[in-house]
Amino acid sequence: MSTESTEPLATTAAANRRSVRRLLAVVVGMFGFGFLMVPFYDVICDITGLNGKTRNSVADAAPVRVDASRTVTVEFVASVNADAPWEFRPDVVRLDVHPGQFYQTHFYARNLQDRPLVAQAIPSVAPGLAATYFQKIECFCFNRQAFAAGEGREMPVTFRLDPALPADTRTVTLSYTLFRAEGQGG
Structure with missing residues (x-):
């Protein structure tokens, strides 16, 4: 009985770790995107007026x-x-x-x-x-x-x-x- 109850907990913990990693990757990606927007905006404005x-x-x-x-x-x-x-x-x-x-x-x-x-x-x-x-x-x-x-x-x-x-x-x-x-x- 203890084996059956620990498997779902292990699966749930692994799923939670994957979710946390994905959310952290999204946060890092959003920060990088925001950081690069200012120079990208300046280049677009310089080119197009x-x-x-x-x-x-x-x-x-x-x-x-x-x-x-x-x-x-x-x-x-x-x-x-x-x-x-x-x-x-x-x-x-x-x-x-x-x-x-x-x-x-x-x-x-x-x-x-x-x-x-x-x-x-x-x-x-x-x-x-x-x-x-x-x-x-x-x-x-x-x-x-x-x-x-x-x-x-x-x-x-x-x-x-x-x-x-x-x-x-x-x-x-x-x-x-x-x-x-x-x-x-x-």
Whole structure:
């Protein structure tokens, strides 16, 4: 009788161990998937321009046909990350441009602290699909910007809209968020 009663217990214990191993494998797999989603998302956004992320690389400055018959309004927005001690604003909030032609504008940033800080600007374009048509050849967002205590400066952005921008896009917004670069204290 004792042999019959211990076999079901052994079978049940083995089944429980298999279930625990499977659940642990699922937890580890979910953690790994979640961990890899951020870089995977960034790569997809860089490739497709989704979510308004622009490529932080120098655009080809080769001449293209300027579409002088078409005008697109480019709006400029500046924001500061909540814990970043900066004054940050565009010099111009709106500019009418012809696709294919290069334009330059500036953003002003000032370190509001009494010690040196390093800033990094992260660009975004709206509507998101327009990001693939927004080409920058010069931008302060390409590199970190070091500021002395209280220093303020004009920072240039040279850009053009690709003439292949869909005709129904009449307004494009270029937004920058200024962050304190990693490794900066206090």
